[in-house]
Amino acid sequence: MxxxxxxxxxxxxxxxxxxxxxxxxxxxxxxxxxxxxxxVKASSGWTFLHQAAFFGYEHACRKLIGLGxxxxxxxxxxxxxxxxxKSQGHDDIVHLLEHAASSAKAPVWKPPADASTLPxxxxxxxxxxxxxxxxxxxxxGGGIVGIRQGDQYFTDSFGRVLVGWHGTYDPPCxxxxxxxxxxxxx
Numbered sequence: 601m602x603x604x605x606x607x608x609x610x611x612x613x614x615x616x617x618x619x620x621x622x623x624x625x626x627x628x629x630x631x632x633x634x635x636x637x638x639x640v641k642a643s644s645g646w647t648f649l650h651q652a653a654f655f656g657y658e659h660a661c662r663k664l665i666g667l668g669x670x671x672x673x674x675x676x677x678x679x680x681x682x683x684x685x686k687s688q689g690h691d692d693i694v695h696l697l698e699h700a701a702s703s704a705k706a707p708v709w710k711p712p713a714d715a716s717t718l719p720x721x722x723x724x725x726x727x728x729x730x731x732x733x734x735x736x737x738x739x740x741g742g743g744i745v746g747i748r749q750g751d752q753y754f755t756d757s758f759g760r761v762l763v764g765w766h767g768t769y770d771p772p773c774x775x776x777x778x779x780x781x782x783x784x785x786x
Contacts, residue, residue, distance in 0.1 A: 605774070617655055619655075621661075628659060636648050644676055645674065647664075647670070649669040650684050650751070651694055655688075656688060658696060662696070668717070668718060671711070672704070703721040703722045708722075709740070718736055719739060719762070721745070722762070724780065724781050727756070727771075728756075728757070731753075732749050732750060745763055745767040754769070
């Protein structure tokens, strides 16, 4: 499942509610997973996140947001994943998606258009300490922040990297050089 036809196949699987098989393929190929998170079905404009919202599948929503899926993507009929969750009565998913979208209101933290980069976030209160298992490229403010293997960084509850002013990440700092999380800036 690692070419364009694979993405279509994966999309058809989630459309039928078969998320587990798709998660297995994503765990084997993180690049494929990020490509799926950015996929838009040409005929409907729906994304994998629209499908997850339709089914009310929180785990899939969280995973897709962490992979950079745009929470406010409009389908051809104008519906966002939030609208889809509302239409299905999934109030908990609506709140989850609205929370995820709140960190992308400022353009510097909007989801990456390029599936080769990871998303960033400003949900400082959710900071979870991590160490990079490999080199990472994170989208921030129209540019890229590089995090080297072994570097410490912080994520929000969706797994998006917390990035502060001037691309700071260990810890993310404000314009005055003060930590945005409970950790001193260098």
